[in-house]
Each structure stands twice: as structure tokens, then as C-alpha cells.
Amino acid sequence: MKRETIPKRRFQHNHLDSIQTWTRLVQEKVMDSDSIQQEIASSWGRCISSGLDPLSPIKPANQPIVDSRRLLEQNENGKLLDIARLQMKQLYCSIKHNGHYIVILTVLDGVALEVLGDKKMLAVGERLGVTAFGSCSEKYLGTTSAAICMTEKRPFRVMTTEHFAQDMQEWCCSGAPIFNDCGKLVAVLNVSNINYKAHYRYILDLTTATARAIEAEIKFRKFHHMYNKTYHYLTSVLESMPEYLLLIDNKGKIDHLNSRAASILGKSQQDCVGKSVVDDFASTYTDRCLECNAELTWQTGKGSTVEFTSLAKTLASRNGDNGYVGIIKPLGLVRNAGNKAGYTFSDIKYCSSLMEKVITRAKKAAVSELEILIYGESGIGKELFAQSIHNYSHRSEGPFVTINCAALPIDLMQSEVFGLEEGMFNGAKRGGNPGNFELAQGGTILLDEIGDMPLELQANLLRVLQEKAVTRIGGRKQIPLDVRIISATNKNLYSEVMAGRFRDDLYYRLSGMAINIPALRDRKQDIEKLFSYFIEKHRATMGVCGNIQITPDALKVLVDYDWPSNAREMEQIAMLVLNNIQTNCDTITIEDLPEFLVSPSRESGYSLKK
Numbered sequence: 101m102k103r104e105t106i107p108k109r110r111f112q113h114n115h116l117d118s119i120q121t122w123t124r125l126v127q128e129k130v131m132d133s134d135s136i137q138q139e140i141a142s143s144w145g146r147c148i149s150s151g152l153d154p155l156s157p158i159k160p161a162n163q164p165i166v167d168s169r170r171l172l173e174q175n176e177n178g179k180l181l182d183i184a185r186l187q188m189k190q191l192y193c194s195i196k197h198n199g200h201y202i203v204i205l206t207v208l209d210g211v212a213l214e215v216l217g218d219k220k221m222l223a224v225g226e227r228l229g230v231t232a233f234g235s236c237s238e239k240y241l242g243t244t245s246a247a248i249c250m251t252e253k254r255p256f257r258v259m260t261t262e263h264f265a266q267d268m269q270e271w272c273c274s275g276a277p278i279f280n281d282c283g284k285l286v287a288v289l290n291v292s293n294i295n296y297k298a299h300y301r302y303i304l305d306l307t308t309a310t311a312r313a314i315e316a317e318i319k320f321r322k323f324h325h326m327y328n329k330t331y332h333y334l335t336s337v338l339e340s341m342p343e344y345l346l347l348i349d350n351k352g353k354i355d356h357l358n359s360r361a362a363s364i365l366g367k368s369q370q371d372c373v374g375k376s377v378v379d380d381f382a383s384t385y386t387d388r389c390l391e392c393n394a395e396l397t398w399q400t401g402k403g404s405t406v407e408f409t410s411l412a413k414t415l416a417s418r419n420g421d422n423g424y425v426g427i428i429k430p431l432g433l434v435r436n437a438g439n440k441a442g443y444t445f446s447d448i449k450y451c452s453s454l455m456e457k458v459i460t461r462a463k464k465a466a467v468s469e470l471e472i473l474i475y476g477e478s479g480i481g482k483e484l485f486a487q488s489i490h491n492y493s494h495r496s497e498g499p500f501v502t503i504n505c506a507a508l509p510i511d512l513m514q515s516e517v518f519g520l521e522e523g524m525f526n527g528a529k530r531g532g533n534p535g536n537f538e539l540a541q542g543g544t545i546l547l548d549e550i551g552d553m554p555l556e557l558q559a560n561l562l563r564v565l566q567e568k569a570v571t572r573i574g575g576r577k578q579i580p581l582d583v584r585i586i587s588a589t590n591k592n593l594y595s596e597v598m599a600g601r602f603r604d605d606l607y608y609r610l611s612g613m614a615i616n617i618p619a620l621r622d623r624k625q626d627i628e629k630l631f632s633y634f635i636e637k638h639r640a641t642m643g644v645c646g647n648i649q650i651t652p653d654a655l656k657v658l659v660d661y662d663w664p665s666n667a668r669e670m671e672q673i674a675m676l677v678l679n680n681i682q683t684n685c686d687t688i689t690i691e692d693l694p695e696f697l698v699s700p701s702r703e704s705g706y707s708l709k710k
């Protein structure tokens with residue numbers, strides 16, 4: 101087929117020109133490209149190259165078969181349809197009083213995802229196979245506005261004899277492309293009718309505006325989803341932290357807090373959010389308190405007080421609205437009521453005989469008066485054991501106080517652990533501040549992360565152990581102590597002694613009875629029970645109902661994993677899984693597990709540190 105070039109160019113549809121050009125094409129096999137719009141000429145060219153005969157009737161029987169289920173699963177087509185349906189209905193309602201129309205949503209390979217219109221136009225469409233999940237591709241229908249929009253990636257109208265196939269030449273179509281949030285073309289929206297006079301120019305504008313509205317909804321849903329996901333992650337992370345955390349905005353109002361923080365303040369989370377720190381909790385609060393590491397006393401709903409030390413970080417936002425992350429330290433509650441250990445041995449979930457032996461040993465240790473040194477990797481349950489030992493001992497009615505020996509700067513730690521004599525610093529109260537050892541009187545003190553205790557403090561600690569008494573910083577008086585010491589570490593303390601980082605005399609004092617908690621990877625029998633326990637523990641708060649099972653495949657993935665951060669990591673993963681699954685889901689499958697667990701390359705697996 102020859103192409104003739106006439107120097108005159110046309111950009112608008114002219115019925116007479118296109119009918120002449122088309123007739124010439126059919127009768128003389130000559131395409132006069134310059135007497136029709138260039139986009140139409142290109143489409144006709146493609147139809148000719150694909151062997152389409154303009155005169156042969158369009159038969160639905162020749163249509164390529166489409167697997168509708170697969171189509172909906174591909175490329176987020178299901179979501180697109182969900183969004184577009186409502187907009188298509190609105191578009192149709194705004195034009196239907198002008199005549200008979202059909203609104204078509206076509207996806208990339210030319211398949212119609214949705215078709216709606218009045219009876220007459222639907223019947224016209226049906227005769228040509230223009231139905232939901234029917235192919236409307238260029239190879240089948242010839243030139244259409246949808247086909248041109250796909251190629252040109254902009255709105256386009258195809259009128260009557262601009263259609264290549266004779267069977268389509270009654271049709272008038274206005275189409276507009278739909279792009280996703282990444283700017284990728286995903287579909288074309290199209291309005292068609294078979295009455296030339298009722299295919300007004302504004303129909304193309306309306307179609308384009310509706311396509312833009314669909315795009316905006318796609319973006320909105322994506323951001324909404326991302327926002328929800330981030331919010332859930334943030335909440336899960338805050339909830340799983342052992343600290344009492346608050347996010348405070350630059351006006352001193354509480355933006356968010358974890359449930360631990362709310363419980364220590366004696367209020368619900370809802371009651372705390374939006375409340376002013378100054379008006380409702382700590383009247384001496386200022387931003388400077390946070391910046392200069394000052395201590396604050398918070399009034400709680402239960403009439404007691406909580407020390408709020410400024411282990412706070414500034415959160416800078418782009419628009420300069422700085423906020424803070426605050427950590428409430430429940431020292432005040434310890435002073436008022438004594439700190440209670442919540443866990444007992446019955447809270448330790450296991451099946452393995454290895455763990456059975458460890459628990460038997462820990463119970464023996466509990467009823468003795470020996471100092472106990474608990475060894476185990478990070479997140480394995482050392483604190484859980486320490487609390488259980490305390491509750492199993494005759495000191496169970498006394499306080500249980502934990503000191504994290506790695507967490508605080510040395511000066512703060514001195515006063516925290518050993519107490520502060522009155523008048524030592526401006527912050528010291530009348531009568532001085534008792535340290536953690538005094539607060540643990542009659543009970544147990546857990547020296548967590550003992551392997552990280554600075555050498556300077558080790559000397560003071562040794563003195564306390566030898567003398568069974570404590571002297572506050574800046575004071576002279578010795579205060580006799582009746583405290584049982586449990587230490588915990590994830591380091592090899594003996595190697596630390598050998599390396600000169602830990603005092604040998606202190607090491608021998610602390611390790612009256614050693615308890616080794618084996619890593620989770622060394623007791624695979626416990627994995628199923630522990631994972632089910634964490635799922636059940638968080639199920640309700642994460643909004644998932646019902647009794648949840650795990651498939652053998654998914655369980656195998658969990659069993660095969662190394663669990664570098666042990667039970668704490670497993671708890672995080674259980675929460676991520678709950679976040680991934682539907683609220684009414686009753687089975688956890690491999691697809692619900694985080695990617696790094698399932699993928700064979702485990703190097704990128706994360707490990708969580710307290």
C-alpha cells in the first residue's frame with residue numbers, strides 16, 4: 101500500500117476528508133496521510149501492518165479470550181476497577197440526558213475492565229464484543245480513541261469515518277489516559293456513542309477530568325495506605341519498647357505515647373494525647389528541661405509521682421516544628437509503692453527439655469540466697485527469668501528493681517544506683533535521693549547488662565557487695581542493705597575479665613550460681629509455642645479476631661531461621677505478621693511472613709537490639 105504526501109496538514113476531524121481518505125484507502129489501497137489527523141494515519145498504518153481488513157466484519161467469536169481473574173490480579177487492576185467504577189458512574193450520569201452513551205475502562209493490552217451505559221449502547225457494544233473483559237485492542241477493533249490514547253499518552257477523539265474498521269464507523273469516541281502515582285500509563289477511560297451530533301466537544305473534557313479524578317484517588321489511596329502502615333509500624337515499635345515513651349510536640353503537648361507510659365501516668369492513651377505536659381502533668385516542664393537533661397516530677401492520675409528524666413531526643417520536622425521523644429523513668433513509683441516483678445516461671449513458654457533443665461536450675465537458685473548471674477544472648481528472656489526468680493524466692497513480697505548498667509552516662513548512673521546526699525546538686529531533694537539499692541531494700545536488684553558497667557562503677561559496686569551497705573554520693577553515712585543481687589549479661593564475662601574490662605574480684609562475687617539461657621536457634625522445639633504465644637498476646641490489640649493457625653510451610657520458615665535477637669525479634673515479627681494479615685484471617689501462611697525470613701539469603705535479616 102503506497103502513501104501519498106499532500107503538503108496540506110489537518111489536525112481536526114473533517115468528516116468529508118476522512119470519508120474520502122478512507123474510501124480511497126479501501127478502493128485504491130492508497131493512504132492519503134496528510135488529509136487526516138496524523139495520529140489517525142499512524143493508527144491506520146498499524147492496522148494495515150497487523151493485517152486487519154477494514155471491510156471485514158468484527159465478530160466477537162474472533163476476539164482473543166481473556167482470563168478475567170488473572171486480569172484483575174495483574175498490575176493492581178482490581179484496585180483500579182474499585183476506584184474507577186464510582187467515577188465512571190458519575191461521568192455517565194452527567195451525560196446520559198444527552199443521548200445513548202457507553203463508558204469504557206480499558207487496560208494496557210486493550211482489554212475492557214468495565215463497561216457501563218444505557219441498554220441501547222450496551223447492545224451496540226455487545227454486537228462487536230465491547231463488553232467487560234472483552235478485547236478492545238487495535239488489532240481487533242482497529243482504530244479507536246483508546247488505542248490512540250495508549251500510544252500517544254494524551255486525550256484523543258476518534259469520530260465516525262476516522263475509525264479504520266467499517267463496523268466502527270458509526271461510533272464516536274473520546275478517550276483520556278490514566279497514569280498511576282509513578283507516572284506510568286495504566287488504563288484509558290473512554291466515552292462512546294453512535295450519534296455524531298450528540299458527541300459534543302465537552303465530552304472529551306469531561307472524560308479527561310474524570311481520568312484526572314481517578315488518578316488523584318489512586319494517589320490518595322496509596323498515601324493513605326502508606327500513612328496507615330507507617331502509623332502501625334510506629335505504634336508497634338513504640339508498644340514493643342521496654343521504655344515508657346512519649347512524643348511531645350513543640351508546644352509541650354503529648355502527640356503520642358505507648359501504653360506503658362499511659363499506664364504509669366494512670367490514664368488511658370486517649371486521655372493523654374493532646375494534653376499539655378505543663379497543665380496536666382509536670383508544671384515545671386519547659387523545652388529546656390529536655391535539652392539540658394533535667395529531671396522532672398510528673399503527677400500521675402493515681403496521685404503518685406513519676407520522675408521524668410530528659411533522656412529525650414529532639415525530633416526536627418521540615419517545617420521547623422520541633423518535637424521531643426521523652427522517656428519517663430518510673431523512679432517515683434518505685435519510691436511510693438515499690439517496684440513489682442510481673443513475670444513468674446509460668447510465663448516462660450517452652451517445650452524443650454533444654455529449657456526444662458534451665459528452669460529447674462533457676463528455681464533451685466531462687467530458693468537459695470546465692471548471687472545469680474544469668475547469661476544469654478540479647479532478647480532471650482534474661483529479665484523474664486530474673487523476675488521469675490524473684491517471685492519464686494522468699495523476697496517475692498519485696499521490691500524488684502532493675503538497673504540497666506549500659507544505658508546511662510556515668511554521673512547519672514552513680515546517683516541513680518547509689519543515691520544522692522541532700523544538698524549535693526540543685527536537683528537533689530530535701531532528705532536526698534535514695535539510689536536503686538536502697539529502693540530494692542528487702543527485695544531483689546537486677547544489674548542488667550552488667551558486662552557493660554564502666555570500671556569506675558564496678559569499684560563502687562564491689563564495695564557495696566563487700567560491705568552489704570551503700571553510701572550515697574556526697575554522703576558519709578553507710579546504709580545497711582538487705583538486697584539479693586541478680587546480674588545479667590549477653591557477654592562472656594570471663595573473657596571480659598581476661599581482657600581487663602571487668603574486675604575479677606567482682607566477677608567472682610556476682611557469679612554464685614550461673615544460669616545459661618540457650619539461644620532460640622538451639623531449641624527449635626520451642627519456636628512454634630513461643631510464636632503462637634506472641635501472636636495470641638498481640639492479636640486483640642492489633643485488631644485481629646479468631647483463633648490463628650500457622651501452615652506447616654510457614655512454620656518451617658520460622659524453625660529454619662537463626663533468630664539472632666531471639667524472643668524479642670520473634671515478638672516483633674509476630675506483630676509485623678499481625679499487621680500484614682486481614683482482621684478475620686485465621687491462618688498464617690508463608691506470604692504473611694516478612695520477606696527476609698522467606699528469602700534464602702538471610703544476611704539481610706535484621707536483628708533487634710534493646
Ligand SMILES: Nc1ncnc2c1ncn2[C@@H]1O[C@H](COP(=O)(O)OP(=O)(O)OP(=O)(O)O)[C@@H](O)[C@H]1O
Nearest residue numbers: 447448449477478479480481482483484667668710
Ligand atoms: N520463653 C519465653 N516465653 C515467653 N516470653 C518470652 C520468652 N522469652 C522471652 N520472652 C519475651 O521476650 C521479650 C524479651 O525478653 P527479655 O527482655 O527478658 O530479654 P533479655 O534477654 O533481658 O533482653 P536484653 O538482652 O536485650 O536485655 C520479653 O517481652 C519477654 O517477655
